[in-house]
Amino acid sequence: MPKSKRMINMGRFRMSAVSACWRGAASVFATSVMLLVGLGMTGSAVAEVPNAVPPEGTHQGKDVPQPILFPHNTHVRDNGINCMYCHTYARRSKVAGIPPLSKCMGCHTVIATDKERIKTLTKYWKEGKPPPWKKVHDVPDYVHFTHEKHLKRFVFDNEGMDVDRVSEVCAFCHGEVREMTVAIKNKPLNMGFCRRCHENNGGPSDCWACHK
Amino acid sequence: MKSRNDMNRRSFLKMMGWGSAGVALSGCDMPTTVTLEEGAEKVLPYVTPEEFVIPGIGVWYASTCLQCPAGCGIHGRVREGRVLKVEGNPDAVINAGGLCQMGQAGLQVHYNPDRLRKPKIRKGERFVDAGWEEALALVTEKVAASGGDKIAWFTNTVSGHQAVLLDAYLKAVGSSSLYVHETINNAVAQVAAKNIFDDATPVYAVAKAKVILSFGADLIGASDSPVGFAKDYARFRESPRGMLIQIEPKMTLTGANADLWVPARPGTEGVVALGLANLLIEKHQVDPAPLSDGLRRVIKQYPGTKVSEISGIPVETLQKIAAALKAKSPTLVVTGQYAQGHAHGYQNVAAAMALNVLLGNVGQTLLSGGEFPFPQLLAKRGNSRDLLAFAEAAESGAFDVAFFVNSNPVYTAPAYLKFKEKLSKIPFKVALSLFEDETTAHVDVILPLASYLEDWGTHVAPYQPETKTVSMQQPLMEPLYPGSTRGLGDVLLALLKDRLPEEYGGFEDYYAFLRGAFDALPADYKQGMDSENFWRSVLTKGVLEVPTGDRPLTAQVETVALPEYEKNTEYPFHLVPSARLGLWDGRHANLPWLQEAPDQIAKAVWGSWAEMHPATASRLGIQTGDFVVIESKQGKVEVPVYVYRGIHKDAIAVPMGQGHESYGRYASGLGVNPLKILEPVTDQKTGELALMGTRVKVTRQVKGQRKNRLVRFGGSETQVGRKLVATITADQFNRTEGA
Numbered sequence: 001m002p003k004s005k006r007m008i009n010m011g012r013f014r015m016s017a018v019s020a021c022w023r024g025a026a027s028v029f030a031t032s033v034m035l036l037v038g039l040g041m042t043g044s045a046v047a048e049v050p051n052a053v054p055p056e057g058t059h060q061g062k063d064v065p066q067p068i069l070f071p072h073n074t075h076v077r078d079n080g081i082n083c084m085y086c087h088t089y090a091r092r093s094k095v096a097g098i099p100p101l102s103k104c105m106g107c108h109t110v111i112a113t114d115k116e117r118i119k120t121l122t123k124y125w126k127e128g129k130p131p132p133w134k135k136v137h138d139v140p141d142y143v144h145f146t147h148e149k150h151l152k153r154f155v156f157d158n159e160g161m162d163v164d165r166v167s168e169v170c171a172f173c174h175g176e177v178r179e180m181t182v183a184i185k186n187k188p189l190n191m192g193f194c195r196r197c198h199e200n201n202g203g204p205s206d207c208w209a210c211h212k
Numbered sequence: 213m214k215s216r217n218d219m220n221r222r223s224f225l226k227m228m229g230w231g232s233a234g235v236a237l238s239g240c241d242m243p244t245t246v247t248l249e250e251g252a253e254k255v256l257p258y259v260t261p262e263e264f265v266i267p268g269i270g271v272w273y274a275s276t277c278l279q280c281p282a283g284c285g286i287h288g289r290v291r292e293g294r295v296l297k298v299e300g301n302p303d304a305v306i307n308a309g310g311l312c313q314m315g316q317a318g319l320q321v322h323y324n325p326d327r328l329r330k331p332k333i334r335k336g337e338r339f340v341d342a343g344w345e346e347a348l349a350l351v352t353e354k355v356a357a358s359g360g361d362k363i364a365w366f367t368n369t370v371s372g373h374q375a376v377l378l379d380a381y382l383k384a385v386g387s388s389s390l391y392v393h394e395t396i397n398n399a400v401a402q403v404a405a406k407n408i409f410d411d412a413t414p415v416y417a418v419a420k421a422k423v424i425l426s427f428g429a430d431l432i433g434a435s436d437s438p439v440g441f442a443k444d445y446a447r448f449r450e451s452p453r454g455m456l457i458q459i460e461p462k463m464t465l466t467g468a469n470a471d472l473w474v475p476a477r478p479g480t481e482g483v484v485a486l487g488l489a490n491l492l493i494e495k496h497q498v499d500p501a502p503l504s505d506g507l508r509r510v511i512k513q514y515p516g517t518k519v520s521e522i523s524g525i526p527v528e529t530l531q532k533i534a535a536a537l538k539a540k541s542p543t544l545v546v547t548g549q550y551a552q553g554h555a556h557g558y559q560n561v562a563a564a565m566a567l568n569v570l571l572g573n574v575g576q577t578l579l580s581g582g583e584f585p586f587p588q589l590l591a592k593r594g595n596s597r598d599l600l601a602f603a604e605a606a607e608s609g610a611f612d613v614a615f616f617v618n619s620n621p622v623y624t625a626p627a628y629l630k631f632k633e634k635l636s637k638i639p640f641k642v643a644l645s646l647f648e649d650e651t652t653a654h655v656d657v658i659l660p661l662a663s664y665l666e667d668w669g670t671h672v673a674p675y676q677p678e679t680k681t682v683s684m685q686q687p688l689m690e691p692l693y694p695g696s697t698r699g700l701g702d703v704l705l706a707l708l709k710d711r712l713p714e715e716y717g718g719f720e721d722y723y724a725f726l727r728g729a730f731d732a733l734p735a736d737y738k739q740g741m742d743s744e745n746f747w748r749s750v751l752t753k754g755v756l757e758v759p760t761g762d763r764p765l766t767a768q769v770e771t772v773a774l775p776e777y778e779k780n781t782e783y784p785f786h787l788v789p790s791a792r793l794g795l796w797d798g799r800h801a802n803l804p805w806l807q808e809a810p811d812q813i814a815k816a817v818w819g820s821w822a823e824m825h826p827a828t829a830s831r832l833g834i835q836t837g838d839f840v841v842i843e844s845k846q847g848k849v850e851v852p853v854y855v856y857r858g859i860h861k862d863a864i865a866v867p868m869g870q871g872h873e874s875y876g877r878y879a880s881g882l883g884v885n886p887l888k889i890l891e892p893v894t895d896q897k898t899g900e901l902a903l904m905g906t907r908v909k910v911t912r913q914v915k916g917q918r919k920n921r922l923v924r925f926g927g928s929e930t931q932v933g934r935k936l937v938a939t940i941t942a943d944q945f946n947r948t949e950g951a
Binding site for chain 2: 097
């Protein structure tokens with residue numbers, strides 16, 4: 001059937017994206033033994049977020065080489081910068097956003113300018129080119145996930161929750177990024193992970209809340 | 213107890229409804245697998261973002277749709293530098309926020325994998341990729357070696373500042389050889405309106421009419437302004453509800469929406485119009501004073517019985533239509549290609565316009581197009597006489613160089629024209645196009661154009677309602693293939709810079725030319741804004757309103773001369789090449805969305821078919837899905853049949869748009885092109901190609917090509933007595949609900 005062949009061709013990108021997941025799956029499976037070990041290593045105590053049951057599940061992510069070894073720990077743990085200061089779109093959009101270079105340079109034209117990493121950053125800035133960051137956390141195209149709704153539920157509309165402690169909510173899905181340099185994925189971000197959290201925290205359970 | 217076999221669709225759904233939460237969840241953890249590989253994709257931040265840009269949230273920009281000549285205003289949703297959705301611009305006067313499926317499918321033009329990405333130069337039998345400088349140098353060299361009328365341009369509808377540059381270029385090379393071709397056009401009516409009303413584009417005030425009589429005008433389908441007329445039609449249908457009467461050989465989308473749909477023998481529309489005039493004068497005492505004596509004498513020759521005999525419309529129906537036209541005022545009589553596409557197409561239009569004059573519609577529902585203050589921006593309107601004239605001139609060796617812009621005459625020209633052979637008489641041919649198609653296959657240089665969603669421009673729609681506008685086109689994103697495609701304006705400017713460096717050398721690009729043109733606008737357009745603010749305000753709104761002088765319409769129908777209806781025993785059927793909002797004249801056949809959007813009448817997808825009346829079909833022993841050969845003196849096509857009552861018994865309708873030989877992966881090899889078997893018939897007055905003037909015979913084919921079989925949505929034409937849609941007569945409704 002020439003017609004159906006054509007239709008499959010139109011979806012070429014989608015198809016290859018799915019097969020990429022399956023390749024990823026194999027490595028996840030092989031390292032599943034290490035899950036518990038990983039949990040022990042990163043298991044710093046998380047203060048309780050009120051009115052919330054944190055999702056369960058772990059994932060042993062791999063190291064993703066980034067153009068700059070960005071130290072989340074220096075920014076968040078040591079200097080107490082709020083996640084949403086840089087990932088400023090999280091509260092307004094479906095994506096949290098990688099901070100624009102102009103935001104980095106807002107501080108780093110004066111702070112730590114002698115460091116190698118900042119010199120690399122400044123080079124990108126002067127060339128007017130964004131660093132080619134690699135994506136660590138992602139959900140497939142057929143999943144509609146929005147940061148905005150989740151922050152509303154767990155932070156802004158959550159009685160007793162202090163916005164300054166937002167990193168604890170972020171950690172539900174992104175792990176203890178405050179302890180990391182560049183981010184490593186250590187939550188599974190699969191449908192079971194999402195669904196259990198939705199059940200425990202009163203999230204929507206109709207299919208088209210996420211698959212639309 | 214139910215066995216497993218008792219599980220039917222309903223109980224399955226019930227079970228899924230109640231039980232799926234638990235059942236489905238157990239599978240959700242498997243998909244540790246359905247996550248994405250880390251580090252496989254890049255995620256690039258902005259360097260310095262615009263204040264209003266939020267990743268993940270779209271920003272809408274105004275531009276103009278170029279999917280057909282109507283020139284609707286659009287809004288494009290842009291997210292992370294990509295245009296993702298196109299909708300109608302509510303500020304655009306033409307379409308007032310609406311957009312048709314062709315406009316929606318514009319994204320598939322832009323992102324089409326078959327788009328040309330490199331200029332190509334012919335080397336013997338094949339093309340080789342080239343750079344823009346090399347390709348343009350070759351073009352300017354060939355132009356320099358010739359000159360005057362030997363340089364020809366063959367385009368589709370073009371307007372605004374692209375038209376200004378095109379005129380400037382033609383002037384610079386001293387040529388008047390401009391040919392503007394549209395297969396789907398309103399050209400006969402335009403010539404008729406020019407002669408009768410002294411205004412080629414009067415405004416049809418559809419919304420003001422109480423009764424509309426349409427002779428094959430597919431106003432809300434394939435017309436001058438489908439979305440505009442659809443908006444008008446909606447207002448026409450508001451209280452008090454207007455009545456639409458449609459007389460045509462084959463049901464169109466507009467016909468399907470009519471209160472009274474009347475099939476007439478193709479070509480007899482003018483006779484019907486005169487017959488109605490006769491009934492109005494004789495039976496309804498309408499004063500014939502507005503008509504000339506000569507015309508009154510002609511009308512006398514068409515009493516109801518004779519008209520009924522010629523057209524096949526029962527006398528009672530004719531009387532009903534005449535009574536409806538008399539009952540309410542103002543009315544409006546319009547014509548479309550089904551009435552215009554005959555050797556006497558002009559006469560059909562003149563007869564219909566005589567009805568308008570008789571009914572006193574001129575100045576009521578037929579209004580002046582007004583005086584547009586910038587005539588240089590007006591659209592060069594497409595027609596098919598230019599196609600015929602171009603072919604003739606090409607054959608006589610009149611051209612050294614020919615440019616083809618966004619048009620595909622090798623596909624749309626009838627076979628009898630032998631267009632391909634005539635092209636070979638032109639030594640050097642250049643195609644400016646987004647795609648490889650049947651025409652680019654025969655040229656010497658192909659210049660890849662930018663899509664309309666990534667280019668600058670201004671447009672003045674050929675048909676506009678009373679308020680006139682210039683519509684702005686701005687890029688909705690960066691070019692998909694930066695540096696390797698160029699906009700039409702930029703190509704024209706580059707060619708002009710070569711000819712007239714002093715005049716045009718100062719403009720860096722077409723954008724700079726546009727800015728200059730807007731700076732030069734009279735001060736009252738700018739409302740005190742400076743250059744930058746004025747430009748931004750126009751771009752934000754998407755349209756610039758242009759005041760026009762009022763000019764009352766005058767009307768003078770000299771006379772109407774209609775030929776006798778001719779029977780043809782060897783070729784008994786009329787071929788009706790039908791057009792629809794979708795594939796249009798074939799230019800959209802490479803957009804899968806439009807291929808899979810079912811035809812509004814036949815509900816068929818991805819192919820060609822022939823519509824046939826049940827009486828005709830049963831006489832020939834044909835059922836829906838059977839293959840037939842439709843043969844004219846000029847050739848034949850083989851298509852499956854769709855048996856349907858919305859067609860005249862003597863007509864066979866085959867949709868335009870398919871039958872491409874080389875138009876990319878989606879269009880090629882599907883269906884047939886009915887334009888190929890057209891006979892050399894032209895309208896005697898205007899020289900327009902008579903699209904409906906071909907006679908054919910039909911023979912049943914035992915077995916057709918499997919790949920061409922009919923694929924339709926919807927299995928049944930009736931509700932088979934099950935009352936799926938509950939209906940009630942107006943009478944009953946008024947009694948129960950209160951009038």
